[in-house]
Amino acid sequence: MANHKSNLKRIRQDKKKALHNKYYAKTMRNAVRKLRAVTDKDEAVKLYPSVQKMLDKLTKTNIIHKNKAANLKSSLSRHIAALG
Structure with missing residues (x-):
């Protein structure tokens, strides 16, 4: 474990950023999954x-x-191009 105040702060910031990044990455994956599931070309x-x-x-x-x-x-x- 870190002993310096700045290292402790960096660890806190990294945890917060990792959670933020994980949320947006998961949201992106869900959006891609949703688009791939669409079968109607106009909707896609x-x-x-x-x-x-x-x-x-x-x-x-x-x-x-x-x-x-x-x-x-x-x-x-x-x-999308392959959809008929």
Whole structure:
């Protein structure tokens, strides 16, 4: 365990940030899961921009890696294109 006040504070901050990041990462995963479950193309096209915006925001704040966001956006757009 840390002995310095600054280390104790850093530990508290890290716990708080980890909880915050976990919430947004889970929210993103649920949104992606919801979009993949959609079978109607019109509904998927309406939902896609919000998911894309969420991925871009999480990438900007380094909650997810930029390549992961790019892979997810690519796979989701392919999923939407495959819908009939």
